[in-house]
Structure formats: C-alpha cells, structure tokens
Amino acid sequence: MKKASTAKESKRQRKPGVSTLLGSYLLRHAQTLIYSLGQLLRTPFSLLMTTAVIGIALALPTGLQVVLKNAELLSGKIDSAAQISLFLKKGASEAQAKQLAERLEAMPEISKVHFINKQAALKEFKQNAGFAEAMQALKENPLPHVIVIQPSISHTGETTMQKLLGRLQNMLHVDVAQLDEEWIKRLYTIMDFIKRGVWLLGSMLGLAVLLVVGNTIRLAIQNRRDEIVIVKLIGGTDAFIRRPFLYTGFWYGLFGALIAFILISIALLLLNDPIERLAQLYYSDVLLSSLDFQTTLALFGSGIVLGLAGSWLAVSRHLRDIEPK
Amino acid sequence: MIHFSNASKRYESGQDALKNISFEIQQGEMAFVTGHSGAGKSTLLKLIALLERPSRGQVIVNGQNLARIKRRQIPYFRRNIGIIFQDHQLLFDRTVFDNVALPLIIAGHAHGDIGRRVRAALDKVGLLKKEKHYPITLSGGEQQRVGIARAVVHRPPLLLADEPTGNLDPALSWDIMQIFQEFAQVGVTVLVASHDLDLISRLKQRQLILKSGQLFEDNEAMATV
Structure with a gap:
C-alpha cells in the first residue's frame, strides 16, 4: 500500500500531470488574451x-x-385577431342587433363577439377622425350597427373560414360579412x-x-x-x-x-x-x-x-x- | 554534434555559397568559422539552424538528419539551438527580462521556472541588475549580452553566433568570447562565425576557414581541448 503510493509520487515528480499541463496551457491562453x-x-x-x-x-x-x-x-x-365584420342592414334596430350578437356568441365557431352601436360609432368617428363638421352636415347617421367577430382558432382554416363567412352572410339582418384578411x-x-x-x-x-x-x-x-x-x-x-x-x-x-x-x-x-x-x-x-x-x-x-x-x-x-x- | 558531408548550397540567383563542405564538430567543442565576407560563413550557420536547406549533401545536427525535418517540425528543432546575432535581434518594446524569457514562454515553461531561469541567465552575463531596463537604454555590449542570455536561457546543447562581436570594441569582444568558452567548458557546443582574426588567434580554438564557399583549412590542431 505504502509502496504503491510512493511509486505514484515519484512518477508525479518526473512528469507533470495532465491537469498541470492543461492548467499551464489555459494560463498561457489567458495571458495572451x-x-x-x-x-x-x-x-x-x-x-x-x-x-x-x-x-x-x-x-x-x-x-x-x-x-x-x-x-x-x-x-x-393582429393575426390572432383575424376578424370578421358584420355590417347590419340599415333597418335593423339595436335590440335586434343585440339579439343577433347573443346568438352568434353561442356558436362554437366563434370565440368573441363585439357589438358596436351605430350611435357610439358615430360619436367616436366625430372625435377621432377630425372631420366632425362634415359629419354634422349629415341629416342622419350613415353608419350601420356593426358586430365584430373573432373566430375560434380551430376554425381559422381557409375553407372553414369561407364556409363560416357564407353562413354569416345569409343570416337575418346581415348586410355584408367581411373578412379582414387581405391586408394581413x-x-x-x-x-x-x-x-x-x-x-x-x-x-x-x-x-x-x-x-x-x-x-x-x-x-x-x-x-x-x-x-x-x-x-x-x-x-x-x-x-x-x-x-x-x-x-x-x-x-x-x-x-x-x-x-x-x-x-x-x-x-x-x-x-x-x-x-x-x-x-x-x-x-x-x-x-x-x-x-x-x-x-x-x-x-x-x-x-x-x-x-x-x-x-x-x-x-x-x-x-x-x-x-x- | 554537427556533421556536414559534402554539403553544398547554391542560391536561386545561381551563386554558389558553399561547395562540398565536410566536417564534424563534437559535443562540447568550440570552433570558429572564419573567412572574408561572402566566403559562406553565414550560409553555413543558416544550414545548421534550418534557415536554409542544402542544395546537395547532408547535414546532421544533434543526431537529426535535417533533410528529414519537415517545415512544421522546424520550431521544435530550433529550440535545441541558441542563436546569437550581430545585430542582437532584441524586442525593443519589452524589458530585458521579457526578452530573455521569450524562449521559455515559447516552450511553455511554468511561471516560477521562467523567473528562476531568466535570472540565472542574466547573472551569467552580468546583467542581473538590468532586468527591468529596456534594451534601448543599454550599451551595445550589454545588448549583445542580453542576446546571449536569451540564447542560453533554455540551456540548448548547441550555440551558434554570427559575428557576435562585430560592433564591439576589443575589450568587450574578449569578454563575450570568455562567456562562450565558459559554455563550451560545461558541455555546450559553440560555433562562432567571425572575421576578427586577431581575436580568434588569441583564443586558440579550432578554426574552419572558408574561402569562396570551400573549406580552405580545418585547423583542428589549434584546439587546446
């Protein structure tokens, strides 16, 4: 036991160990750096x-x-908000629009429904767009009620989207269903x-x-x-x-x-x-x-x-x- | 230690620098290579240090046939030789200590080892107190001694000197030669190219006299060893 350890020691003295060699190698690199x-x-x-x-x-x-x-x-x-805007017919009342919105909300293809009242839209328009005077000149509100729909993710494929669009187009009170996609x-x-x-x-x-x-x-x-x-x-x-x-x-x-x-x-x-x-x-x-x-x-x-x-x-x-x- | 057999060197310009040189120098021997300038002294040393290769013939140094040493192995071969130049070839942006330490750094010695060896080499040439000076502040003789310290710091078995006293006055030249003789006495082979015939004749060592590229005289009898 003792013999082995002394042999080991003498060997170490003759030749530097791998760790010392590596150490001096790294040290030299560090010095050059x-x-x-x-x-x-x-x-x-x-x-x-x-x-x-x-x-x-x-x-x-x-x-x-x-x-x-x-x-x-x-x-x-924007992508996650690939939206469909439903512009309702002029004659549709607010109550009818809200009813439609509720029905839409129940559909599984649709994850979110946002109803934009035409009076509120007009008010916002006047404030933001900067042509309040032009709007003032109009006798009646030219804006329709709008329902903005966000389809659920699982339905955002190309063809399912078209199908959904067709169905929405044919619904009661809906004038135009428009997919905001081109600009994306x-x-x-x-x-x-x-x-x-x-x-x-x-x-x-x-x-x-x-x-x-x-x-x-x-x-x-x-x-x-x-x-x-x-x-x-x-x-x-x-x-x-x-x-x-x-x-x-x-x-x-x-x-x-x-x-x-x-x-x-x-x-x-x-x-x-x-x-x-x-x-x-x-x-x-x-x-x-x-x-x-x-x-x-x-x-x-x-x-x-x-x-x-x-x-x-x-x-x-x-x-x-x-x-x- | 050094063995030339029928070695010739013809430069690309067509000039024959060395013609059919054969001689042998034993380990621990000190010898001079003399002759007029252009006689081939420098070329002979260059062949030994592998700065040039012979056009014909064989050179064996330290048991190695130089023809077999590939380009990549040359640095390792040169580590067995200490070379001293007429113009010292010191690095002027580094201290005396750093200049002398360079061969040890190149060979990858440990930090503590470097300090010890550099001081030993500087002590040997009498410049221990100047280790922190820059070479430019030293005299010509001192610069040459720094060059010698650098050449011997890694204890090479062979020392080559090309006109080491070329720019020094006789007293300093004598000192330098004494240092070389001391190295020869401890077993280092020393080969000095010089045309300072007066100095050489006083040293009573072997002389290899070159004349237009040929070994004119190998004056072994001069050797006192």
Missing part, C-alpha cells in the same frame, strides 16, 4: 476608430432586426421582403466587418514583422505566433459588438416614446424598447466570430510570407 488587450489599449484612438467602424456596421442590421421583431410582435397580435397577407409579404433585406444587408455588412478586421490585423502583422522573425528564429510555432493576432481579432469583434449595443440602446431610448404610443394603439404591451437577450447574444456572437474569422484570414495569408533570412 490579456496581453493582446494590453497591446490594443496602448493605442486607444486607433482602437476606437476601428471598433467604431465595426460597431456601426453591426448596429445597422441589428437595429433593423429589432424593428422586424417589433413588427412581428404587432402582426402576431399584404403585411406578411412586406415583412418577408424586409426580412430578406435585413439578411442581405446583414451579410454585406458582415463581410465589411470581416474585411475591416482582416486589414487591421494585416497591418498589425506588418508592424510586428521583426518580432515575428525573432520568434520564429528561437523556435516559436505558427500557432504561437498566430495566437495574439487571433485574440486581437476577438477583441475587435467584442468591442465592435459593444459599440453596436450602445448605439442601438441609445437609438431605442430616443424612440421610446413613439414605440410606447404604437404599443398602446395596438393594445400591446410586449413591444421591445430595449435589445432582447436573443438579439444581444446574436450581436455579440457574430461580432466575435467575424473578428476571429477576419484575423484568421489575415494571419493565414500573411504569416507564412514572413520567414527569417
């Missing part, structure tokens, strides 16, 4: 210039992404268009970030040509020489994303009031007035990946050319 940060902070102005360019390039698609997310939240609200389709098409635009813009600006980082690292490599030669002369591997440049790219990406984050946060702060008003108009309180976690993660992730990729490109292209002579 901090060292490359220190190198960058030596020239804060040029660091700021480069990261600002990256930040602006990242902020544009990210900002559009936020707009898009808000539009999706709004349209989600249009909205979705527009949003799809914008979504693709954001992707396209995002990839182009991503490429720009890649090139900015690549070019900056290329210059850094040229500035430290002598150092690279010396390190190669005394046995530095390509990986060793590459490492600080890759970490420099990492920092550029990270700081660029940070600047983009700050820019977007400021922009959203300035847009806070209109966003809140918009949310109220659509009875929604779920609009984003700050960057959500997912977008933030994507912003920092793509910043870092682009920074690393850009420096990798520069390093793999230019490091081999530098050989001691």
Whole structure:
C-alpha cells in the first residue's frame, strides 16, 4: 500500500500531470488574451476608430432586426385577431342587433363577439377622425350597427373560414360579412421582403466587418514583422505566433459588438416614446424598447466570430510570407 | 554534434555559397568559422539552424538528419539551438527580462521556472541588475549580452553566433568570447562565425576557414581541448 503510493509520487515528480499541463496551457491562453488587450489599449484612438467602424456596421442590421421583431410582435397580435365584420342592414334596430350578437356568441365557431352601436360609432368617428363638421352636415347617421367577430382558432382554416363567412352572410339582418384578411397577407409579404433585406444587408455588412478586421490585423502583422522573425528564429510555432493576432481579432469583434449595443440602446431610448404610443394603439404591451437577450447574444456572437474569422484570414495569408533570412 | 558531408548550397540567383563542405564538430567543442565576407560563413550557420536547406549533401545536427525535418517540425528543432546575432535581434518594446524569457514562454515553461531561469541567465552575463531596463537604454555590449542570455536561457546543447562581436570594441569582444568558452567548458557546443582574426588567434580554438564557399583549412590542431 505504502509502496504503491510512493511509486505514484515519484512518477508525479518526473512528469507533470495532465491537469498541470492543461492548467499551464489555459494560463498561457489567458495571458495572451490579456496581453493582446494590453497591446490594443496602448493605442486607444486607433482602437476606437476601428471598433467604431465595426460597431456601426453591426448596429445597422441589428437595429433593423429589432424593428422586424417589433413588427412581428404587432402582426402576431393582429393575426390572432383575424376578424370578421358584420355590417347590419340599415333597418335593423339595436335590440335586434343585440339579439343577433347573443346568438352568434353561442356558436362554437366563434370565440368573441363585439357589438358596436351605430350611435357610439358615430360619436367616436366625430372625435377621432377630425372631420366632425362634415359629419354634422349629415341629416342622419350613415353608419350601420356593426358586430365584430373573432373566430375560434380551430376554425381559422381557409375553407372553414369561407364556409363560416357564407353562413354569416345569409343570416337575418346581415348586410355584408367581411373578412379582414387581405391586408394581413399584404403585411406578411412586406415583412418577408424586409426580412430578406435585413439578411442581405446583414451579410454585406458582415463581410465589411470581416474585411475591416482582416486589414487591421494585416497591418498589425506588418508592424510586428521583426518580432515575428525573432520568434520564429528561437523556435516559436505558427500557432504561437498566430495566437495574439487571433485574440486581437476577438477583441475587435467584442468591442465592435459593444459599440453596436450602445448605439442601438441609445437609438431605442430616443424612440421610446413613439414605440410606447404604437404599443398602446395596438393594445400591446410586449413591444421591445430595449435589445432582447436573443438579439444581444446574436450581436455579440457574430461580432466575435467575424473578428476571429477576419484575423484568421489575415494571419493565414500573411504569416507564412514572413520567414527569417 | 554537427556533421556536414559534402554539403553544398547554391542560391536561386545561381551563386554558389558553399561547395562540398565536410566536417564534424563534437559535443562540447568550440570552433570558429572564419573567412572574408561572402566566403559562406553565414550560409553555413543558416544550414545548421534550418534557415536554409542544402542544395546537395547532408547535414546532421544533434543526431537529426535535417533533410528529414519537415517545415512544421522546424520550431521544435530550433529550440535545441541558441542563436546569437550581430545585430542582437532584441524586442525593443519589452524589458530585458521579457526578452530573455521569450524562449521559455515559447516552450511553455511554468511561471516560477521562467523567473528562476531568466535570472540565472542574466547573472551569467552580468546583467542581473538590468532586468527591468529596456534594451534601448543599454550599451551595445550589454545588448549583445542580453542576446546571449536569451540564447542560453533554455540551456540548448548547441550555440551558434554570427559575428557576435562585430560592433564591439576589443575589450568587450574578449569578454563575450570568455562567456562562450565558459559554455563550451560545461558541455555546450559553440560555433562562432567571425572575421576578427586577431581575436580568434588569441583564443586558440579550432578554426574552419572558408574561402569562396570551400573549406580552405580545418585547423583542428589549434584546439587546446
């Protein structure tokens, strides 16, 4: 028992354990990470210039992404409210309309019924629409009673919707049954268009970030040509020489994303009031007035990946050319 | 330790830098490579450090046939050699300590180990008190000694020096040579390229004299070892 333990100890003394090796490996990486940060902070102005360019390039698609997310939240609200408006015949009285509304409410295909009294509608019209005087000129109320119906979700298929529409159309006192659907389709098409635009813009600006980082690292490599030669002369591997440049790219990406984050946060702060008003108009309180976690993660992730990729490109292209002579 | 057999080097320009060189240097031996400038001294050292490869013939260093070492293995091979340059090749944005520590950092030594070894190497060249200085504040002789400390800090079995005293006055040059001799006495193979014939003749070591790329004379008899 004792013999075994001493044998083990002597073995440990001869060779460093895996954990120590891994520890020193990680320590070296951490040191290079901090060292490359220190190198960058030596020239804060040029660091700021480069990261600002990256930040602006990242902020544009990210900002559009936020707009898009808000539009999706709004349209989600609208989508669940795919409504049918029943315009009743002129002659229908309020009592008859209310009776109809009650009957409709009992139907399983219908989840919500909202009755709009024509007098109330007129009053609201006068207040909101801004052409009160024109309305005043009318002798009688031109508006019909309206019942707004929200179909239950299980019935929102295309054909069932048409069937429901036909049935409602033929009901007593109903003049017109109208499905408010076209404009939702249009909205979705527009949003799809914008979504693709954001992707396209995002990839182009991503490429720009890649090139900015690549070019900056290329210059850094040229500035430290002598150092690279010396390190190669005394046995530095390509990986060793590459490492600080890759970490420099990492920092550029990270700081660029940070600047983009700050820019977007400021922009959203300035847009806070209109966003809140918009949310109220659509009875929604779920609009984003700050960057959500997912977008933030994507912003920092793509910043870092682009920074690393850009420096990798520069390093793999230019490091081999530098050989001691 | 170093074995050349019929090694030749012709550069792409067509210039024959070395022609049919054969010699052998034992471990712990100190030797000079001399000759006029352009005689091939630097090329000879470059072949040993794998900065160049021979056009023909064979070079074996430390038991390794250099022709078999692939590009990716070169860094690991160079870690067995300490190289000293005429122009020192120091990093001017780092302290003396950091310059000397570089080979150890590259080889991945532990932190405490690095401090101990760097101070030992600086002590050896008499610059222990200057570890926090930047190279630019040091004299030429001191800078060269920093270069030597960096070359020996990882205790390589082979030391190459290319005109190490080229820019130094005779007294400083003598000091530098004394340091090399001390390394040779503890078993390090030392090969010095120099054209300072006056200094070399006083040191009584083996001389490999090159003349337009050929080994003109291998003066083994000069060796006192």
